[in-house]
Amino acid sequence: MTEADRKGFDLNGLLAERAAERYDLHARHLNHQLPRMLHTIGFDKVYERAEGAYFWDDEGNDYLDMLAGFGVMGVGRHHPVVRRALHDALDASLADLTRFDCQPLPGLLAEKLLGHAPHLDRVFFGNSGTEAVETALKFARYATGRPRIVYCGHAFHGLTTGALSVNGEDGFRAGFDPLLPDTPIALGDLAALERELRRGDVAALIVEPIQGKGVHAPPPGFLRAAQELLHRHKALLIADEVQTGLGRTGDFFAYQHEDGVEPDLVCVAKALSGGYVPVGATLGKDWIFKKVYSSMDRVLVHSASFGSNALAMAAGLATLSVLEDEELVANARRTGDLLRTRLAALTDRYELLKEVRGRGLMIGIEFGRPKSLGLRSRWTMLQAARKGLFAQMVVVPLLQRHRILTQVSGDHLEVIKLIPPLVIGEPEVERFLAAFTAVMDDAHNGGGLMWDFGRTLVKQAVAQR
Ligand SMILES: Cc1ncc(COP(=O)(O)O)c(C=O)c1O
CATH class of the missing domain: 3.40.640.10 (Type I PLP-dependent aspartate aminotransferase-like (Major domain))
Incomplete structure (x- = not known):
């Protein structure tokens, strides 16, 4: 394309000039609660590029996408x-x-x-x-x-x-x-x-x-x-x-x-x-x-x-x-079975992990009331403020510390849903398991940043009532 063809509108130029305003523009002209929510949980990243089951931020860090744009990226990004x-x-x-x-x-x-x-x-x-x-x-x-x-x-x-x-x-x-x-x-x-x-x-x-x-x-x-x-x-x-x-x-x-x-x-x-x-x-x-x-x-x-x-x-x-x-339906079954089975095996290890369910690459991870006294009082404090806060407490470090995007599977639900692109394989399963295990270890150790963040969520939930 010649310069003359571009006259009047230049998408790349516009983005180069104004992409940095993305969150402000959204706050001003679109649903203002989205940037507000993203700032609150530290999800206000700047993603620059995407391919397959990954995207990259402005510093070149890779993020594993276990959400697939609410399921639209079935064959991965930019196939x-x-x-x-x-x-x-x-x-x-x-x-x-x-x-x-x-x-x-x-x-x-x-x-x-x-x-x-x-x-x-x-x-x-x-x-x-x-x-x-x-x-x-x-x-x-x-x-x-x-x-x-x-x-x-x-x-x-x-x-x-x-x-x-x-x-x-x-x-x-x-x-x-x-x-x-x-x-x-x-x-x-x-x-x-x-x-x-x-x-x-x-x-x-x-x-x-x-x-x-x-x-x-x-x-x-x-x-x-x-x-x-x-x-x-x-x-x-x-x-x-x-x-x-x-x-x-x-x-x-x-x-x-x-x-x-x-x-x-x-x-x-x-x-x-x-x-x-x-x-x-x-x-x-x-x-x-x-x-x-x-x-x-x-x-x-x-x-x-x-x-x-x-x-x-x-x-x-x-x-x-x-x-x-690419036989992606069979891959969804095979990779999904692997991920679900490996996750389900963790229910014995983590008392906060109640159940892992689903089929193929649609997996629900449900958290539930722990047995031990210390954890139970923390859990009860979260539940009293709002159901679903513990799941949010897991989703946040998965992104912040492990660069994996997931979501809480619905309002007031202690369930995380995994719906990654169907192209993922064993490396992504291993990456998710390592990250999830680290987050659950943190949660069960009972202290540290994770429960501090839980307390912040409780304050916000109470403030919103
Ligand atoms: C089962 C189901 N039906 C319908 C919809 C609505 O689809 P859309 O967001 O494209 O309108 C969704 C979206 O999440 C869905 O999961």
Whole structure:
């Protein structure tokens, strides 16, 4: 590109000039609580570069990413194959989004996705996970002619108003009501599901095969039994695979872990475009789509201006090809098994470590009340201030001292969730275990910086009440 082409706008120049203002700009013009929170816990770093499962700060230190951008970086950051596909799509100057033609890429991506869910027939492409869920909710309501969706306690399906109506946490819902007339049941409670179905107004059950908040799976056999109940009552099963899909749990879709589960609608997003382009997809049965799009008049009854755009589709096709070529689903299972087993073995050693659960590279580490007196009083002090503070006390030194990014798996939960890029292997497992062991040793020694930090968190939690 010549200097003349750059005239008017120079991205690199702009960044060179103003990138240092990033936190101030955010505080001034965006959600001001984010920089505030990041300053408080010392997460206010300046990351400059990223590749695969790592990023680097302005001093050249490497950070291991066990969060994958909330799951969007399934194939790792800046995968060369996805990058090349995006460059190719840009360079092709495609006649994209004319809206009154049929482009080849959406059809090709739909064909490829449906190859992984052979019982499903059609795909709607939107731009995010919550939009994939909105689509499923609308399609289920329209196809069944019924208003109510059943969802599970602690469920997370996105934060637009429809998806919020099936959110299982009060913290997200409060103050945004009235929401839609949907009904929660406990995860795995078949009797409650049947009770709701008997009322005859339920369109569907929406469920994450493994919940993102807390990393809880329903009991074995639940999805299959729920599906049978739902179908007996002419209602639908919606699997929200926004987080669990595309290999995360060691199967392409997490519902495939058990035989015979064939959801009527499946929501996909996050990792589908290699972390580059917003994308969402709702896969479903032919009869459902045929009902929604029942006549030419209804051709745009559900659509999105950016849905099926060429960059998202090209990135999606490239991502699926990477998953296949690098056998990342099998890697997620193998590496996940290794990491989970090694972590689970530590529950005997650390009384604050209660349980390690999950599947593939979606792992929950839950902390719990210790037995010994000294630790118990510290634990109780934290719990009295706010649940989830101990997990936060672990997340912070993992980043500060060991340069590993993780997250607490939900508000008021003593659970850390690991959802690294699916490309990690033994070196990353070893690095995580060494760091986690060091942090847990510190916590069990009872003194030092870690519990000092705990006291700071307690003060803040109390101050916020
Ligand atoms: C299971 C599940 N569904 C839906 C969503 C919403 O996706 P998005 O943030 O792309 O709207 C998420 C996001 O974390 C999710 O985990």
